[in-house]
């Protein structure tokens with residue numbers, strides 16, 4: 001499949017008639033002769049906005065030549081190195097893998113400090129090799145970088161959509177063909193484009209694996225996401241966190257179980273209470289004079305308070321097992337109220353079986369120190385001794401996922417492992433047998 005990822009060359013002399021301009025243009029032509037696009041610019045411009053171009057490039061070639069790098073002037077050298085370091089720092093902050101080359105004279109290379117050299121794929125010595133050879137070398141590295149970009153499921157979906165197989169399976173539009181038979185279908189086809197329709201396939205396509213029993217490339221992508229989010233398990237869900245919440249509940253809660261629920265919970269949790277036949281006791285959040293709900297006061301989380309609520313509830317106090325089966329907290333309300341998960345694990349980890357954090361609005365939290373301990377599962381987060389921890393994420397809300405992209409993360413406790421077969425029965429109960437593959441791919445890509 002043809003993607004547009006030009007090799008970006010930054011050289012003051014890119015359009016000049018001097019030796020260095022001729023040299024860099026010869027390299028650019030040699031790259032283009034291999035069928036690869038080149039984007040030539042003459043300055044870094046605004047550092048950070050330029051570094052953002054990393055997502056559209058397949059490699060960077062930064063030229064440092066004599067004029068900006070006058071080796072006889074220590075001040076010039078220090079200045080040039082400062083600019084170079086800032087630019088490469090910006091690039092690497094956003095992209096650890098993209099190939100970066102410096103291009104210059106051999107005597108210039110001797111002045112490049114180690115911390116900069118370490119970030120490079122190479123130093124191209126001006127006039128040492130033929131432009132054709134250098135071009136092929138850079139293109140090889142650029143291709144290898146691009147080949148490594150797509151995560152497991154998206155990679156296979158790309159392959160499948162481009163290999164020209166006829167579609168004999170559902171959906172009935174057969175790779176988009178049915179849309180071509182009517183004027184309005186043509187409009188639809190032209191608007192959404194062929195790739196979306198070719199990639200809209202049935203779960204009978206073996207080579208893409210199965211979301212429903214977590215096999216093949218889909219399973220690899222769920223494993224990859226589990227690794228990235230530091231969870232023991234990750235399950236992609238294509239019907240939103242409304243469905244993820246119900247799956248978590250049906251996997252853990254039986255009729256007559258006592259459950260503890262944030263009174264300001266999402267409707268899907270209320271539906272889960274109804275569907276499982278659980279007996280809820282509610283944690284009551286505060287509401288301020290602006291109408292903003294939350295936080296739940298600390299005292300509400302105390303095991304004694306919860307026991308009192310159970311005793312005060314005519315159904316709960318008659319329950320066979322009064323140990324709450326699950327606690328569900330809205331972890332980030334719509335207004336941004338969040339709780340310290342480690343505190344909740346310590347306070348309730350032994351008196352509630354399962355801690356469920358509805359993180360529909362918080363899938364990004366694992367990636368910023370601002371949220372340390374204020375989200376369910378992440379790096380260096382200790383296991384609870386007894387309580388299993390679940391997080392449900394709307395990938396589509398705060399990460400780059402298509403609508404309805406969602407995921408369930410699980411952190412097992414020291415004493416309990418997830419029964420994956422039991423869990424999957426609940427998963428199957430709520431999942432469609434025709435999941436939308438573009439949504440699965442967006443879960444995969446959002447994680448990557």
Ligand SMILES: Cc1ncc(COP(=O)(O)O)c(C=O)c1O
Pocket residue numbers: 239240241242243265266268330332333334358360361394404406
């Ligand atoms: C706290 C909470 N949980 C769950 C959901 C449902 O998520 P989805 O829209 O992905 O089904 C929402 C949606 O707004 C929500 O705010």
